[in-house]
Amino acid sequence: MKLDEIYKLDDLEQYIREGNTPEYHLFWKSVLGQWTRSPFVVDGLKYPTAEHWMMAEKARLFGDDESAKRSWKQLIRRKQKILAEK
Numbered sequence: 001m002k003l004d005e006i007y008k009l010d011d012l013e014q015y016i017r018e019g020n021t022p023e024y025h026l027f028w029k030s031v032l033g034q035w036t037r038s039p040f041v042v043d044g045l046k047y048p049t050a051e052h053w054m055m056a057e058k059a060r061l062f063g064d065d066e067s068a069k070r071s072w073k074q075l076i077r078r079k080q081k082i083l084a085e086k
Contacts, residue, residue: 007031009038 006012012031016022030036034051047053052071059068 004030007036 006015007030009031012022034054035049037048038050039046039048040053041047042053045056047056056068056071059065059071
């Protein structure tokens, strides 16, 4: 397995256990990136990725609660659409 084919933390750990040493690697397409699916809860709200949390917090920081709510509603609609397609 090559480092650029690793998208899960468990796989990265296995890669290292096998004696490999990760080299410089851009985060945006890796297990360490903001868009890696790694759900977590903050203040009762569940975020699927760190990027979702960061964008909501940025909207709140600048006093744009409406954008924060809108992005949250869009996320819920996308999730509902995905579940409906299954």
